[in-house]
Amino acid sequence: MSADWEHVILLSADALRPDHLSCYGYRRETSPVLDALAAESVRFTDAYSASSHTREAVPSLLTGEYPDTAVGAGYRLETETVASTLADEGYATAGFHSNPFVSRAYGFGEGFDTFDDDIRFGTNKFLALAQRALDKLRNRHYARASEINERALDWLDSVTGDSVFLWNHYLDTHGPYEPPSEYATAYREATVPDRRAQSLYRRAIREPASITDRERSLLIDLYDAEIRYNDARIGEFLAALRDRNLLDRSLLIVTADHGDAFGEHGYYGHPRYLHEEVIRVPLLVRPPGGANGRTVSTPVSTLDVVSTVEDGLGRPAGPDRASLLDPLPEDRSVFVQARGEDDHEHLRRYAVRTAEGACVCERDLTTDTVEFGPCSGQPLRERLTAHVAERRRAEAGETNVDGAGGVGDDVDDALERRLSALGYRE
Numbered sequence: 001m002s003a004d005w006e007h008v009i010l011l012s013a014d015a016l017r018p019d020h021l022s023c024y025g026y027r028r029e030t031s032p033v034l035d036a037l038a039a040e041s042v043r044f045t046d047a048y049s050a051s052s053h054t055r056e057a058v059p060s061l062l063t064g065e066y067p068d069t070a071v072g073a074g075y076r077l078e079t080e081t082v083a084s085t086l087a088d089e090g091y092a093t094a095g096f097h098s099n100p101f102v103s104r105a106y107g108f109g110e111g112f113d114t115f116d117d118d119i120r121f122g123t124n125k126f127l128a129l130a131q132r133a134l135d136k137l138r139n140r141h142y143a144r145a146s147e148i149n150e151r152a153l154d155w156l157d158s159v160t161g162d163s164v165f166l167w168n169h170y171l172d173t174h175g176p177y178e179p180p181s182e183y184a185t186a187y188r189e190a191t192v193p194d195r196r197a198q199s200l201y202r203r204a205i206r207e208p209a210s211i212t213d214r215e216r217s218l219l220i221d222l223y224d225a226e227i228r229y230n231d232a233r234i235g236e237f238l239a240a241l242r243d244r245n246l247l248d249r250s251l252l253i254v255t256a257d258h259g260d261a262f263g264e265h266g267y268y269g270h271p272r273y274l275h276e277e278v279i280r281v282p283l284l285v286r287p288p289g290g291a292n293g294r295t296v297s298t299p300v301s302t303l304d305v306v307s308t309v310e311d312g313l314g315r316p317a318g319p320d321r322a323s324l325l326d327p328l329p330e331d332r333s334v335f336v337q338a339r340g341e342d343d344h345e346h347l348r349r350y351a352v353r354t355a356e357g358a359c360v361c362e363r364d365l366t367t368d369t370v371e372f373g374p375c376s377g378q379p380l381r382e383r384l385t386a387h388v389a390e391r392r393r394a395e396a397g398e399t400n401v402d403g404a405g406g407v408g409d410d411v412d413d414a415l416e417r418r419l420s421a422l423g424y425r426e
Contacts, residue, residue: 004312005288007250008086009241010167010305012061013230014054014099014174015270016256018047018282020227028187030227033235034282037254040290042324046299047283048353049258052338053270057257057302058102058169064306064321067337068348068395077107082306083165084111089313092162096152097169098142116151118143142171144180145233153240165309168237172230175260175269176201177222183229187221197222204268216263223260248289251312253305253324256281272338274351274360279336285324298328299353301335330355335387350391352384359384363392 018024023035023043050060055075056067062081063070070079083093093111098118102108109115143151152168176198184191204211204219211219234254241247258270261277270278281302285291300322307317308324320335322328333354340347351360357376361384363369370388375381 005249005251006163007246008082008091008165008309008312009246009250009252010165011170011234011237011252011254012058012167013170013172013256015258015260016173016227016230016282017259017277018045018256018280019277020224021282024282028224030224031231033231033238034254034284037238037286038284039293041252041254041284041286042291042294042296044283044285044300044324045295045297046353046355047255047281047302048279048299048334048336049256049281049302050336052258052272052274052278052336054099054257055101056338058099058108061255061257061302061305062108062167064303064310064318066303066335066391066394067339068391071106075101075106077110081108081111082309083167085306085310085313086165087111087113090163091165092159093165094152094155094159095167095169096148096155097167098148098171099169099174102169114155118147142174145170145172145230146236149233149237149240152237156244156246169257170230170233172233173223173226173256173260175205175223177219177226179222179225179229183225186225186228188218188225192218192222201268204263208263208267211263211268219268220262223262250288251309252284252286253308254282254284254286255302255305257302272341272344272349274336274338274349279351283324287325296324296328297355298330298332299334299355300324300328300332333383333387335384337391348391348395350384350388352380352387354380354383356380361385361388363388 020026021031021034022029023031023038049057051057051067056071059070059077060067062083063079064082065079070077072078083095087093092113094114095112096116100119103117103119104115148168148170152166156164156166178194178197179186181191200215200219238247241250259278259280260270261267261275264277265273265275283300285308303321304324307321311317311323311325317323331354333352336351336353338349340349346365348363348365349360350363351358357380359375359380360373362371372381
C-alpha cells in the first residue's frame with residue numbers, strides 16, 4: 001500500500017445546505033463541531049454536487065464519475081466505487097447509512113467488506129416482519145446518526161491494525177425534519193409532534209404553493225435543529241476517532257450529497273432541478289495531521305473527492321477532476337446534471353459553474369434538442385454546449401429512460417415503506 005494516508009474517512013450528510021452552517025456564515029450557530037473542524041481543514045466555499053438528488057449524487061460521490069456513467073437507467077450502480085479501488089490496495093472497507101436508494105438493492109454494497117444499509121431483507125422473513133413492526137411502533141424510518149456512529153465504531157474496533165476506508169452517510173438532515181426531543185426546541189419555544197412534521201413536509205413537497213410564511217419558517221427551524229443534532233453526533237464520532245488515535249492518521253472528508261430547497265424557486269426538498277440551493281454542498285477536507293483552516297473559493301465538485309483519495313495512491317485525476325489538496329486553476333469549470341422524473345423523464349438538465357457565473361440548459365431526449373436557460377455570457381454557453389455533446393456520447397448506450405425499476409424480487413417492502421416515509425412515495 002503506497003498511500004500518503006493510512007486511513008480514509010468519508011462523512012456525508014443527506015440534503016445538507018452549506019448556507020445553513022455557521023462556518024459558512026449562517027445567522028444561527030448550527031454547527032459548532034464543523035466550525036471547529038473547518039479551522040483545521042481546507043474549506044471549499046463553492047463546492048457543488050454532481051447532481052441534485054441522492055440517486056445520482058451519491059453514485060458520483062463514490063465513483064468520481066458523472067451520473068450518466070455511474071448508474072444505469074434504473075439507477076443501479078454500474079461503475080466501480082472508491083471502496084473497490086481501496087479494497088484492491090489492501091484497505092478494509094465499510095459503509096454505514098440508511099438511505100434505501102443507495103442500498104444493496106441497487107448494487108451499492110459492491111466493494112465494501114461490510115455494508116450496513118439498515119434494510120433488513122433476505123431469507124429470514126420473521127426477523128424482517130419483526131423489524132417492520134418495531135419500526136412502525138417507534139415511527140422510525142431511518143437510522144439516526146447515533147446508530148450509524150455506533151455501528152461504524154464497532155466495525156472500526158473489529159479491524160484494528162488494518163488500513164481502513166469508512167463511509168458514514170447521515171440521513172437526519174433529510175426530510176421529514178424530526179429533531180430528537182433534546183433538540184426540538186433549539187430554535188423554537190414549543191416542540192412539534194413528529195406526525196405534524198411529517199404531514200407538513202409531505203404537503204410542502206406535494207403542494208408547495210400551500211405553504212405559508214409561518215409554515216416555511218417552521219420547516220426551517222426543524223431543519224436547523226436536525227443540523228445541530230447531526231453536528232453534535234459528528235463531534236462524538238470525531239472524538240471517538242481521536243481516542244483511537246485514528247483521526248491524525250486519516251484523510252477526512254466531510255460533505256453532503258445535495259442541498260434542500262425551501263421555496264426559493266417554487267418547490268421544497270430536492271427535485272431534479274439545478275438551482276443553487278439543491279446543488280451547492282459543504283466540503284471540508286482534513287489531511288492527516290490537519291490543515292491551517294485555508295479557504296478555497298475556486299469551484300469544485302463532489303467528483304473531486306475520489307480523485308483526492310486516489311491521488312494518495314499515485315493515480316492521476318481524470319478529465320474535469322482534481323485533487324482537492326492540490327492547487328486549482330482559477331478558471332475551473334464544474335459541471336452538474338440531473339435526469340428528469342415523472343412527466344419530465346425525457347429531459348436531461350445540465351449546468352456549468354465557474355468563478356464568473358453559471359449557465360444551465362435542458363436536453364429533450366425525444367427530439368434531441370437543447371434549450372438554454374440563464375447564462376453568464378457566451379463563453380459559458382459554449383463551454384456547456386461542448387460538455388452536453390460529450391455527455392450525449394457517454395449516454396448513447398442508454399436504452400431505457402423511464403427511470404423505473406432496479407430493485408430485485410428479493411427485496412421486501414421495508415424499502416418501499418422507508419421511501420414513503422422519506423417523502424419519495426405518495
